[in-house]
Amino acid sequence: MIQASELYRLQEIDLNVQQRHKRLDEINAQLADNKALTEAQQQVTNDQQALAPLQSKVRKLEQEIQSNIAKLRETDEMLYSGKVKNPKELQDMQNEIQSLKKRNQELEDVLLETMIAVDASSATLKDSTTKFETISAQFELANQNLIDEKKRVKAEGSALLKSREQLVPTIDSDTLKIYNGMRARKNNHAVAVLVDQSCSVCHVQQDMIVIQAVRKGDSLAYCSSCGRIIIPRTS
Numbered sequence: 001m002i003q004a005s006e007l008y009r010l011q012e013i014d015l016n017v018q019q020r021h022k023r024l025d026e027i028n029a030q031l032a033d034n035k036a037l038t039e040a041q042q043q044v045t046n047d048q049q050a051l052a053p054l055q056s057k058v059r060k061l062e063q064e065i066q067s068n069i070a071k072l073r074e075t076d077e078m079l080y081s082g083k084v085k086n087p088k089e090l091q092d093m094q095n096e097i098q099s100l101k102k103r104n105q106e107l108e109d110v111l112l113e114t115m116i117a118v119d120a121s122s123a124t125l126k127d128s129t130t131k132f133e134t135i136s137a138q139f140e141l142a143n144q145n146l147i148d149e150k151k152r153v154k155a156e157g158s159a160l161l162k163s164r165e166q167l168v169p170t171i172d173s174d175t176l177k178i179y180n181g182m183r184a185r186k187n188n189h190a191v192a193v194l195v196d197q198s199c200s201v202c203h204v205q206q207d208m209i210v211i212q213a214v215r216k217g218d219s220l221a222y223c224s225s226c227g228r229i230i231i232p233r234t235s
């Protein structure tokens with residue numbers, strides 16, 4: 001007797017395993033695809049790199065201004081201390097004071113411009129950081145769903161393989177060989193069912209010889225059109 005219901009169950013298991021594999025591939029591809037997140041992260045890095053030199057320029061300008069102020073004070077004190085009598089030296093000191101004041105005025109102008117640029121650049125960085133955090137949170141949420149699904153699909157897959165392991169030894173080895181050999185060629189549907197005298201896969205009506213062979217069930221019968229193993233309806 002051929003083991004029609006076992007064969008049919010085996011095919012069901014194999015189709016389900018295949019479906020889980022396909023879904024796992026899809027999930028893994030989705031998990032690897034984080035283009036939006038990578039781009040948002042890159043934007044934050046770019047904005048940080050634009051801001052940093054402006055901030056360091058502000059610090060340098062402030063330092064230079066402070067050092068000029070100190071020099072000014074020193075020269076001023078010296079000038080009015082009465083210690084220097086030489087008119088040429090006194091003139092040089094007055095010139096230096098004028099030039100330090102002029103230089104600091106220029107530096108203050110540049111400092112103001114730079115601070116405005118820092119403000120604009122900080123605002124840009126704040127925007128891109130907010131955007132990154134939003135995308136990151138969305139991605140994590142989406143990932144969590146996918147990771148949960150992946151776990152579930154894997155568990156279903158191994159449960160199916162376990163029941164396959166239990167089923168296979170109950171099927172005659174020659175029948176198994178034919179089934180396995182036919183799977184790849186028949187798009188994983190090696191087994192068809194006789195439904196109202198027709199093949200359930202190709203829907204071609206079978207002649208009486210095939211129908212009788214299926215009903216007798218002494219040996220494997222094949223669809224006269226698509227060549228699949230054809231079994232009686234089991235339930």
Ligand SMILES: [Zn+2]
Nearest residue numbers: 199202223226
């Ligand atoms: Zn057929």
